[in-house]
Amino acid sequence: MPRLLVAFLTCVASAVLATGAAFGIVAALNVTPEQQNVPLVTFPDPPANGPSSAPSPSAS
Template sequence: MSRLLAAFLTCVASAILATGAAFGIVAALNVTPEPQNVPLVSFPDPPANGASSTPSPSAG
């Protein structure tokens, strides 16, 4: 009977420890600030009037 009780208490203790570790990890991840979302590549804004600086080929 004592071995059964020891096995049960070991299972309960390990479940409590695993749950506490999981909550601790989640709490630690929530405390750290997220990095800024900085794009690796940026493109210049197109001109406001929609005209291109290079002439387009004429049809014809």
């Protein structure tokens, strides 16, 4: 009987420890500030008037 009690208490203690670790990890992740969403590469805006009116070199 004492072995069964020790096994049960070990299981309960490990479950409590795992639950505490999970809540601790989630709390630590919520405390960290979010990083800014700044793009590493930017592209120029396309011209507002659409395609160019000059003929393309391959059209000749």
